[in-house]
Amino acid sequence: MSSSYLPATTDSIAQALEAKTPSEAISILYRVLENPSSAPDALRIKEQAITNLSDLLRQENRAEELRSLLTQLRPFFAVIPKAKTAKIVRGIIDDVAKIPGTSDLQISLCKEVVQWTRDEKRTFLRQRVEAKLAALLMENKEYPEALNLLSGLIKEVRRLDDKLLLVDIDLLESKLHFSLRNLPKAKASLTAARTAANAIYVPPAQQGNIDLQSGILHAEEKDYKTAYSYFFEAFEAFNSLEDPRAVFSLKYMLLCKIMVSQADDVAGIISSKAGLQYVGLELDAMKAVADAHAKRSLKLFEIALRDFKAQLEEDPIVHRHLSSLYDTLLEQNLCRLIEPYSRVEIAHIAELIELPVDHVEKKLSQMILDKKFAGTLDQGAGCLVIFDDPKTDAIYPATLETISNIGKVVDSLYVRSAKIMA
Numbered sequence: 001m002s003s004s005y006l007p008a009t010t011d012s013i014a015q016a017l018e019a020k021t022p023s024e025a026i027s028i029l030y031r032v033l034e035n036p037s038s039a040p041d042a043l044r045i046k047e048q049a050i051t052n053l054s055d056l057l058r059q060e061n062r063a064e065e066l067r068s069l070l071t072q073l074r075p076f077f078a079v080i081p082k083a084k085t086a087k088i089v090r091g092i093i094d095d096v097a098k099i100p101g102t103s104d105l106q107i108s109l110c111k112e113v114v115q116w117t118r119d120e121k122r123t124f125l126r127q128r129v130e131a132k133l134a135a136l137l138m139e140n141k142e143y144p145e146a147l148n149l150l151s152g153l154i155k156e157v158r159r160l161d162d163k164l165l166l167v168d169i170d171l172l173e174s175k176l177h178f179s180l181r182n183l184p185k186a187k188a189s190l191t192a193a194r195t196a197a198n199a200i201y202v203p204p205a206q207q208g209n210i211d212l213q214s215g216i217l218h219a220e221e222k223d224y225k226t227a228y229s230y231f232f233e234a235f236e237a238f239n240s241l242e243d244p245r246a247v248f249s250l251k252y253m254l255l256c257k258i259m260v261s262q263a264d265d266v267a268g269i270i271s272s273k274a275g276l277q278y279v280g281l282e283l284d285a286m287k288a289v290a291d292a293h294a295k296r297s298l299k300l301f302e303i304a305l306r307d308f309k310a311q312l313e314e315d316p317i318v319h320r321h322l323s324s325l326y327d328t329l330l331e332q333n334l335c336r337l338i339e340p341y342s343r344v345e346i347a348h349i350a351e352l353i354e355l356p357v358d359h360v361e362k363k364l365s366q367m368i369l370d371k372k373f374a375g376t377l378d379q380g381a382g383c384l385v386i387f388d389d390p391k392t393d394a395i396y397p398a399t400l401e402t403i404s405n406i407g408k409v410v411d412s413l414y415v416r417s418a419k420i421m422a
Contacts, residue, residue: 147180
C-alpha cells in the first residue's frame with residue numbers, strides 16, 4: 001500500500017476500474033480508503049471502494065487480506081450507520097466463503113467478528129454472524145460447539161421475536177440434529193421453523209431450504225411419496241432462482257422414485273424440459289442406479305456405485321438410502337438362488353450372483369442370524385446347509401389359549417363371589 005491517500009471521489013473509483021492489473025486496482029482502492037475525510041459523499045465513495053476491493057480480493061483468492069481488511073475498517077464502521085456496517089461485514093464474510101479451502105479461516109474470522117460485535121454492543125450483526133458461525137461449525141463436523149452456540153442464540157432471538165432470523169436458526173438446528181441422527185429433535189426444530197415462516201414473508205430460496213429439509217426427514221422415515229412432493233416443491237423454488245441446489249432437489253426426487261420401485265419414471269423425469277437443464281454427473285449417477293434396480297442386477301449396482309462414487313457414496317443422504325436398497329436387493333437375489341438347494345457351495349452362489357465369495361459368505365451369515373432363512377455355514381467344506389422350515393406344533397398355542405381363558409373364568413368367579421359375600 002502507498003502511504004499517500006487518494007481523494008474519495010468517483011474519479012478514483014474509475015481509475016481503479018481502468019487499472020491494467022488487479023494488483024494495481026487493489027492498491028488504488030486501499031489508498032482511497034486511507035482518505036481521512038468523513039463527508040457524506042466521501043463515505044459513500046468509500047463504501048463503493050470497499051465493495052470493489054472485496055470483489056477483487058475474492059477473485060485473486062486473497063482470503064487473509066480480506067480478513068485483515070475487516071480489522072482495518074473498524075474505525076470507518078464507527079462513523080457509518082450500523083445497518084451499513086452489518087451489510088459490509090456480512091458481505092466480506094460471504095466473499096471469504098467463496099474462496100475454496102478457507103473453512104478454518106472463516107470460523108476464526110467469524111469468532112473475531114462476534115467478539116468485536118460483543119465489545120461494540122452490535123446485537124443485530126452479532127446474532128447473524130453467530131448463525132453463520134454455527135453453520136460453519138456444522139459443516140466442519142464440530143457438532144457439540146455448534147449446538148451450544150445455537151441453543152443460546154435461539155433463546156435470545158425468541159425473546160426479540162426476530163421471525164426471519166428465527167427461521168434460519170431453527171432450520172439450521174434441524175440440520176444439526178439430523179447430522180447427529182436425532183430425528184425427533186430434527187423434526188421438532190423443522191416444525192418450529194415452519195411455524196415462524198408462516199407468520200412472515202419468507203424469500204423463495206429460504207422456503208426451498210425448508211422444503212428440502214422436510215423431504216430429507218420424510219425420506220429418513222421411509223415416507224418416500226411425501227418426501228418426493230417436498231423435493232419437487234424445493235426443486236421448483238430453486239429452479240426459478242437458477243440456484244445450483246436445484247440439481248440436488250432433482251437428484252433426491254429421482255432417489256424417491258427408485259426407493260418406491262418406480263425406477264422406470266426416472267428416465268422420463270430426466271428427459272423432461274426442467275430435467276434437461278441439469279443433465280450431468282449427478283443425474284447420470286441416479287439413472288445408472290435406476291437401470292440396475294429395474295434389472296435387479298447387483299453387478300450393475302456395484303458398477304454404478306464405483307463409477308459415481310462422488311455422487312452416490314459421498315452424498316450422505318443418497319448413500320444411506322442406497323445402502324438399504326442394496327441390502328434388500330442382495331437378500332432377495334440370494335433367497336431366490338438358494339431356494340432350490342438343501343446344500344450348496346458358497347462359491348457357486350457367488351458365481352451365479354457375480355460377487356466376491358467373502359462378500360456373499362458374510363451376507364449369508366448375517367441373513368442366518370437375522371432369521372431370514374434357517375441354515376448354517378459349513379466353512380470347512382465351503383458350503384451353505386439349508387434346513388427345512390421347522391413346523392410349529394399347533395397344540396402349544398392352543399394349550400396356552402385354553403389356560404388363559406380358564407384364568408379369565410376364575411377371575412370372573414372370584415369377583416362375583418366377592419360381591420355375594422359383601
